[in-house]
Amino acid sequence: MAVTAINITMYEQFYHLKEDPFRLSPNTKPCYKHASYSHAKTYMLYALRRGEGIVLVTGRSGTGKTALLRDFIHSIKNEPVVTADLVSTQLQATDLIRMIAVGFGISQLTNDEAEVISELETQLSGMRNFGRRPLLIIDEAQNLETESLRKIELLMRLRWKSEPLLQIFLIGRDGLHELLLTEKLKQLYAQVNAVICLEPLDESSTGEYIRHRLKQVGWNNDPQLADEIYPIIFNYSHGIPRLINLICSQILLFGMTEEQHFFGLN
Structure with a gap:
């Protein structure tokens, strides 16, 4: 019986990123020094x-x-x-x-x-x-x-x-x-x-942390993140980097499945 290959696109491919910016395991790239x-x-x-x-x-x-x-x-x-x-x-x-x-x-x-x-x-x-x-x-x-x-x-x-x-x-x-x-x-x-x-990140540092992680993997503003989204992520994550990573990973996964390149309040 022939085996059909399934092509699974990862969101880092969809957004043209070098790798997953929000992986949970510690990486060797420079840390965000809040x-x-x-x-x-x-x-x-x-x-x-x-x-x-x-x-x-x-x-x-x-x-x-x-x-x-x-x-x-x-x-x-x-x-x-x-x-x-x-x-x-x-x-x-x-x-x-x-x-x-x-x-x-x-x-x-x-x-x-x-x-x-x-x-x-x-x-x-x-x-x-x-x-x-x-x-x-x-x-x-x-x-x-x-x-x-x-x-x-x-x-x-x-x-x-x-x-x-x-x-x-x-x-x-x-x-x-x-x-x-x-x-x-x-x-x-x-x-x-x-x-x-x-200590966890404050609201301002949460946005800086997210942008830092994205820039490390070649982010070129795709997806585009509206400023209003960062306080929402902060409120749900309480500024804890591991939770920020989980939330952002889910956002990018959703964006890929819905073919979205902009995230705002809507």
């Missing part, structure tokens, strides 16, 4: 160069924390920093120390946690002695169990001369800050030196 984003990145760089304690970076789901983190890591690639970047996917407390050790290049580990911490201390001290600073980054840190977070407190007790041996950035949703304020974690929270919050 005020809160620039503020957060500046403080992250400042905190890193001070090299003290724990830094919290929080924000609502979809505000761009992962994109910010990738941008930050790219910005420090030429600095004397050794980075271990972990994503917390319900890591058990018993696994966390081992994953951190692996992240810093220790391949052969025993089952004794005290020995693993001792090996990690030796490894990190060697880095510091050669002028390199170890930085641990844990994304989605709100998923860590209380016991896992207490393991982090254990690592913060390690010293190099008079400084913390290890600097830690914890990245997570808003609940992360509240979690660390609980009685069981008050000693860990005492070592937090900065709390950075990535």
Whole structure:
């Protein structure tokens, strides 16, 4: 039986765009640096160069924390920093120390946690002695169990001369800050030196963000977007980039199916 080929036109083809401007997965193109984003990145760089304690970076789901983190890591690639970047996917407390050790290049580990911490201390001290600073980054840190977070407190007790041996950035949703304020974690929270919050976009920045995403993929004002459409998108998305992307993707899909090249209030 013959197979009939089905030609499916994507809206980026219909509007002559190089690629999908509103894809949900983080891309490698330059981020839209709105005020809160620039503020957060500046403080992250400042905190890193001070090299003290724990830094919290929080924000609502979809505000761009992962994109910010990738941008930050790219910005420090030429600095004397050794980075271990972990994503917390319900890591058990018993696994966390081992994953951190692996992240810093220790391949052969025993089952004794005290020995693993001792090996990690030796490894990190060697880095510091050669002028390199170890930085641990844990994304989605709100998923860590209380016991896992207490393991982090254990690592913060390690010293190099008079400084913390290890600097830690914890990245997570808003609940992360509240979690660390609980009685069981008050000693860990005492070592937090900065709390950075990535805020959603305001109404003006929402329009700038949409145009930025479109221009990155060769937009030549097709489709044409009336100024009145941006406040509507802002009201429905609350300025959260992930929701803006979803709404704009649906608008372009609708426009393609209806063969529209102009979007306004009607």
